[in-house]
Amino acid sequence: MRLLANLNTYYRLLLLIIGTSTLFFLLYLFLYFYTLKQEKEVYIAASTEYTKEVGSIFQLNSKTHLASIVDVTFWDELVTFVQTRNNTWYKDYIEGEFSTYEVDYIGVFDLERKKISSTSSPKFRTTDFIPKAAFEQLHQTKLIRFYKRVPEGMIEIFGATIHPSDDPKKNKYQPSGYFFMARLMDKGFIENLEKISSSAISLVPKDYVTSNARNSINVNLNLKDWAGKTIAKIHFERAFNLNFDNTKKILGIIIIATIFNLLIYLYYYRRWSTNH
Structure with missing residues (x-):
């Protein structure tokens, strides 16, 4: 002082x-x-919430197809078709209802992995694209979902074993055959998912690294093959204006x-x- x-x-x-x-x-x-x-x-809180939201939306987007293939594969008439190979029945009840499944491919196979009948949309021309090892895995798990790259692009594949109607849990009898569905992850698929998620979406390589831009939040979901190996990613991006x-x-x-x-x-x- x-x-x-x-x-x-x-x-x-x-x-x-x-x-x-x-x-x-x-x-x-x-x-x-x-x-x-x-x-x-x-930003971290918004990113965490967005990751959960995207994961739920992506799973929900496949839930209808999983439910459809589960329902159709414990069906006595489908078991009979695998045995009799009645092409008329297939055309009436499977091919005739093809549009309701909202997929680009349906195939029915016997236990020897030989195709009995199949139906494809006009934009899907690839045949014999299901790996043999996927049949072996399906035989054990009874239900399978995986991704594969074909000439038309990336596809999502659903598979289920065929059982009688009194075996809805598929644990009483051995499978009678295999039922596969596949859908292209094309422009229509992406646009529909963009609308549902309010995001910009693209398919990117498996080694894709998200930028650290603060004006957007991003999520990458791995697309895995039947063996669980990542073959690509689907990238979600949404504007983040709260800065x-x-x-x-x-x-x-x-x-x-x-x-x-x-x-x-x-x-x-x-x-x-x-x-x-």
């Missing part, structure tokens, strides 16, 4: 200017880093104005002190 008492008015004013400016800079730094912390926490850029700009303007004012104070302080 004695030291301050010995200072003249101009030095006291200088200390006051420096002291208040220092406090303001510290406050600015606190607000700036607090803003960065909040921005990061909000703190405007707040940081305002803080930047304030700090620039403060520095400018400090320079003015120091300039006039020197002039006043020189004149006196």
Whole structure:
């Protein structure tokens, strides 16, 4: 206190200017880093929620097809068809209802993995695309879902073993055959999923790395083959507009104005002190 008492008015004013400016800079730094912390926490929370949402939507998008293939494969008449290979029955009850399955391929196979009958949409021409090992796995699991790349593009494949109607859980009898469905993940598939998820969607390579842009949130889901190996990814992206850029700009303007004012104070302080 004695030291301050010995200072003249101009030095006291200088200390006051420096002291208040220092406090303001510290406050600015606190607000700036607090803003960065909040921005990061909000982004992480939104990203986590989006990941859960996308996962649920993608699973739900296949749920109808899984339910359809489960229902159709514990059917006495389908068991009889595998045995009799009555093509008329197949055309009436499987091919005739092909559009209701909303897929691009249906195939019925015997236990020797030989195709009995199949139906494809006009845009799907590939044949014999189901790996032999997938049949072996299906025989054990009774239900399978996986992805495969064919000349037409990426496809999602559903498979189920065929059983009588009194074996809905498929654990009383050995399978009578195999039933497969496949759908193309084409433009129509992507556009429908984009509408449901309110996202921009694309198929990307398995080694694709998402950018760290803060103006969007991203999710990559692995597309796996029958063996569980990732062969590609489906990329979801949604705009993320809740950021703190405007707040940081305002803080930047304030700090620039403060520095400018400090320079003015120091300039006039020197002039006043020189004149006196």
